[in-house]
Amino acid sequence: MSDLKKQIIVQLNLKDLKPEDIGDDQPLFVEGLGLDSIDALELIVLLQQEYKIKLSNAEDGPKVFQSVRTMAQYIKEHQVQK
């Protein structure tokens, strides 16, 4: 999950954060890390660029991007299916 946190920091230009500042289960949006809708799109780009995973159903977004842990879980499940 540490690598994923580093990738999120680079992709979203969160230069004031270090990987250890982001909790595994910390909400990524609103009250957590405070990400916005453009960040959500950038996270989709990150999945495509780094893991070749396309988020096929947009309605899955809120679940997938709930936290770093849920993102990592989604990546793991979809890489296994390849």
Add this chain to the structure above:
Amino acid sequence: MSKQPDRNLSSEKYITANCAIDNGVVYVNGASVFENKTASISEFLDKAYQHFEIGYPKFYKMDNLSKLGVLGTDLLLKNNFNAHNYKPDEIGVVLMNASASLDTDIKYYKTVNDIPSPALFVYTLPNIMIGEICIKNNFKGENAFFVFKSFDGTFMARYVNNLFAENVIQACICGWAELLGENYKVVLYLVEKKQTNQSSLFNEENIKKMYRTNNG
């Protein structure tokens, strides 16, 4: 009951502060306050942000044009402006440049062949810079962005004077904010109806002079 600010009822407007960013140097009211001539524009902006302890993490997500505008406005207003003297919708922002958002347009276009970047796409309009300035400072007044081949002081003076004349605004941040690649120049000034010790008359001649000399 809060005290209402004194409003000068004459039609004169004054430049009560100015800020310029050009060739690795930041000037506020004519004095150099930060310098780094060897850094790239991106490095320069991040170093200036850290130096002035702006403390606004969203800054890092902005394109370079918006960073220039936000940095310039912050330094223009710091120690020179009391936002409590005005309602948010009385403070306007009027800016102009030559390259619009071309710097970011080019960067965005380069991503299109792979996966287009949403974060770059949102900055492919020059007035987004004004949006970022207004969000950070809670300005809700009239705003406009104009693209001219070169700085047009005649137009700027006339446009801003009209906004004041129609009572649309009581204060205005205006000027030039240009960026393309590593070339940039920002000359901003705060226009108010009040006169201060260091203020100069807001007119075509003075803003043209300010643009030429960077420091008023």
